[in-house]
Amino acid sequence: MPDPQYDTIKTVEEIIEEAERSPTKTFRPEEKALIRKAYKFSQQAHGDQKRASGAPFFSHVTMTAFYTASFGMGDKTIAAALLHDIIEDTKATKEEIDEEFGPEITSLIEGVTKLGHLKYRGSDRHVESLRKFFLASAKDPRVIIIKLADRLHNIRTLQYLPPEKQHRIALETIEVHANLAWRLGMGRLTGELQDEAFPYAYPKEYAMVEKLLKTRRKVDEKYLEKVYKSLKKELALHGIKDITTYQRIKKKYSLWQKLKRKEMDVDKIYDLVALRVIVPTVEDCYKVLGIVHNMWRPLPGRIKDYIALPKPNGYQSIHTTIFTGDGGIAEIQIRTMFMHHTAEYGIASHYAYKNQEGLNDKYFHWVQQLKTLEDVDPKEMLKSLKGDFTHNRIFVFTPEGDVIDLPSNSSVIDFAYAVHSDIGERAYGATINGKHSALKTILQNGDIVKIDTKKTSKPTSKWLDYAKTSLARRKIQKYLRDNSSDSIFSSFWKKN
Ligand code: MN
Numbered sequence: 471m472p473d474p475q476y477d478t479i480k481t482v483e484e485i486i487e488e489a490e491r492s493p494t495k496t497f498r499p500e501e502k503a504l505i506r507k508a509y510k511f512s513q514q515a516h517g518d519q520k521r522a523s524g525a526p527f528f529s530h531v532t533m534t535a536f537y538t539a540s541f542g543m544g545d546k547t548i549a550a551a552l553l554h555d556i557i558e559d560t561k562a563t564k565e566e567i568d569e570e571f572g573p574e575i576t577s578l579i580e581g582v583t584k585l586g587h588l589k590y591r592g593s594d595r596h597v598e599s600l601r602k603f604f605l606a607s608a609k610d611p612r613v614i615i616i617k618l619a620d621r622l623h624n625i626r627t628l629q630y631l632p633p634e635k636q637h638r639i640a641l642e643t644i645e646v647h648a649n650l651a652w653r654l655g656m657g658r659l660t661g662e663l664q665d666e667a668f669p670y671a672y673p674k675e676y677a678m679v680e681k682l683l684k685t686r687r688k689v690d691e692k693y694l695e696k697v698y699k700s701l702k703k704e705l706a707l708h709g710i711k712d713i714t715t716y717q718r719i720k721k722k723y724s725l726w727q728k729l730k731r732k733e734m735d736v737d738k739i740y741d742l743v744a745l746r747v748i749v750p751t752v753e754d755c756y757k758v759l760g761i762v763h764n765m766w767r768p769l770p771g772r773i774k775d776y777i778a779l780p781k782p783n784g785y786q787s788i789h790t791t792i793f794t795g796d797g798g799i800a801e802i803q804i805r806t807m808f809m810h811h812t813a814e815y816g817i818a819s820h821y822a823y824k825n826q827e828g829l830n831d832k833y834f835h836w837v838q839q840l841k842t843l844e845d846v847d848p849k850e851m852l853k854s855l856k857g858d859f860t861h862n863r864i865f866v867f868t869p870e871g872d873v874i875d876l877p878s879n880s881s882v883i884d885f886a887y888a889v890h891s892d893i894g895e896r897a898y899g900a901t902i903n904g905k906h907s908a909l910k911t912i913l914q915n916g917d918i919v920k921i922d923t924k925k926t927s928k929p930t931s932k933w934l935d936y937a938k939t940s941l942a943r944r945k946i947q948k949y950l951r952d953n954s955s956d957s958i959f960s961s962f963w964k965k966n
Contacts, residue, residue, distance in 0.1 A: 476626045477525035480532040482509040489539035489548060501545035504571075508549035509535075511570065515560040522630040530623055531555055537619035541659070541818035547612045550578035554616055557583045581613030582620070584916050597645045600873055602865065604650055611817050614650060618659060621647045625666040640670035644723070655783040655816025664723035672726075679722045679729070682736055687719065690743040693798030697766070698745055701802075704761055714748040718803070740772070740791045744801040748810050752777060755804045759788050762802055766792035769799065777809070785813050864915040880938045882909045886921045887942035894945055896923035910936040928953070 486502055489495055497505075512531055519527035535551040543551075549571065556562045557579060568576045585604060604614060625643050628636050648663040669676040694717060705713060720728075720742050732738040747758055755777060762768075772791035780786045787805040794800050805813070812819050866874050866885055874888045882902070886909075887894035900907050901920040913919065929949045937943045 473523065473627060473629070476533060476623065477521070477523055477529050479526060479529045480536045482506050485509070485532065485536050485539050485548060488536055489542070489544075491540075492542040495542060495544075497545060504545050504549050505552070508552040508571065508575075511562075512552045512556060515556050515562045517560075519559065521627070523627055525627075527555075527559070530627075533623040534616070534619045537622055538616060541615065541619070541656070541815050543612070543615060543818055546575055547578070547616060550575050550582070550612070551616045551619060553579050554582045554620060558586060578610065578613055578616065581610060582616050585613065585617045600642075600646045601649060602863065602875060604646065611654065614654065615656075615818055618647055618651050618656070618663070622659065622663060622666070625663060628666075628670060636670045640667040643667040644671055651816075653783055654818075655785065655812065656814075656818060657785070657816065658814040659816075661721040661724065665721050668723045668726070675726055676722065679726050683719075683722065683725070683742070686736055686742055690798075690800070691717065693794045693796070694743050694745050694800050696796070697792070697794055697800050697802070700765065701745075701747070701762065704765060705758065708757065708761060710749060710754055710757060712750050714746075714807070716746055718744050718746050720744075740769070740799050741789075741801040744789075744803050746810075747802060747804045748807055749804065750806065752806060755788055755806060758804045759790060762790060762792065762804075766795060768792050772801075777805075784816065787813065864913060866913050867916070867918045869918060869920045876913065877938060878915075880913050881936045882907065882911050882913065882919065882921070883933055883936045883946075884939040884942045885913060885919050887937070887945055888939065889921065891945050893921050893923060894942060895929055895949060896925065896927050897921050898924045898927040909933070 482505060486497060486505060490497065509532075513528055516526075516528045516531065521527050521530055531552050531554060534554060535548050538547050538551045553567065553571070553575070556567065557564055564576060564580065567579060604617075621643060625639065628639060631639070643663050644667045648660050648667070651660040651663055668679075698715060698717075702713075702715070720739075725739070725742065728739055729736065736742075749755055749758060769791040772789075774789040776785055776787050776789070786809040787803050789801060789803050791799060791801045864876050864878050864880065866876060866880075868874065868889060874885055876884055876888060882900040883894065883897065886897040886900070897909060899909060899922040900911065901922065902911060902913070902917050904918075906922075929946045931950060933946050934943060937946060
């Protein structure tokens with residue numbers, strides 16, 4: 471039975487409307503036309519393909535597009551999301567897409583398709599390779615954003631897959647996708663991906679956390695309610711207006727991670743429920759902090775100024791924990807609307823703010839603040855996230871989807887030895903992206919490589935010219951030393 475909540479086909483107008491809910495977005499007619507065109511094209515191409523749930527496959531691409539719209543992405547990203555499974559799963563060709571939608575959208579779709587070849591195996595080394603591969607392959611951050619939206623929908627409809635597949639996909643979602651969402655500063659998506667995957671990945675722990683939340687949440691909410699009431703009065707007295715406050719309940723996976731760090735002692739967790747206070751300006755944030763500390767005694771060592779010192783992924787907010795005076799403890803988080811939006815949507819919010827046409831007056835102060843902040847280029851942000859670790863590296867797949875991380879200019883020989891030394895020693899050729907290739911062929915990022923082996927094949931000294939990695943060179947040299955009766959080594963011994 472398809473899940474009506476997630477397996478419905480979103481209409482194109484629903485998708486457009488969702489994007490325009492963002493205060494900074496009003497589409498121009500030609501932008502809407504592009505989205506409508508992609509919608510139609512995709513609908514025709516996918517035809518009556520079905521998902522594992524029995525729901526139309528087209529529902530999946532409309533949901534993926536809907537999620538990118540909810541992150542505040544623009545018309546091209548939404549169009550690419552609608553078309554993201556076209557190359558892989560339908561008869562439509564890359565040339566056709568290129569002709570209909572141009573090179574920018576085509577390259578977004580191609581990027582997403584390439585990321586689809588990944589398969590999670592579970593070792594730590596492999597997890598890191600997968601994350602690196604994601605970052606290295608996606609020259610454009612929008613590719614990752616579409617891929618993450620795609621994963622969010624897939625994880626929400628995971629119940630239709632066989633259990634062992636569920637487990638693997640859930641772990642991969644936590645280790646790779648949610649981790650990347652976090653690195654891109656997309657807080658809301660990180661939490662959603664983790665909490666959807668949590669029950670499949672760690673069922674016992676999930677049940678434990680659920681139970682714990684049930685018992686503790688009510689108590690904490692009671693304290694918070696009182697704090698909220700007195701704080702609201704006090705802020706009004708100080709003339710701080712335009713305040714938004716709400717309770718944020720800690721996400722389940724995040725709570726479990728924290729419990730593990732605190733010896734599983736829930737009494738050491740102070741932010742199960744927190745009060746968020748959103749104010750117009752940075753100045754207001756510090757004013758509110760002062761008022762809070764004047765009213766309640768803060769817990770020593772629990773005041774965190776992430777406004778002055780943002781987290782590595784750009785997160786900004788002030789956190790403080792207070793004694794409520796009646797035996798309770800509560801956390802208060804103070805931030806501006808801009809910081810709030812950035813914390814929820816991360817890198818996507820930079821796209822949302824970029825196009826400021828058609829702004830609603832109501833949100834004028836958002837934009838005012840934006841202008842005082844340094845304009846962060848998403849490409850630059852991604853570059854800094856990649857850091858050094860993707861520099862001069864390529865990521866090559868086995869036919870099973872395992873990622874092998876190699877220095878650039880590596881050859882088939884390097885790859886073969888990286889997979890297994892037996893495969894290295896028996897290699898005589900390779901099939902790269904379906905094409906037969908020689909051992910000396912230099913590999914490119916994203917190649918899918920199958921090594922052809924033969925029992926009679928063995929390393930020769932010529933291989934040393936092709937091998938770039940020290941692993942392959944070491945193994946080849948050892949083989950030559952151990953196995954060659956007329957090698958320079960053995961003739962040396964004969965002579966002496
Ligand atoms: Mn998909």
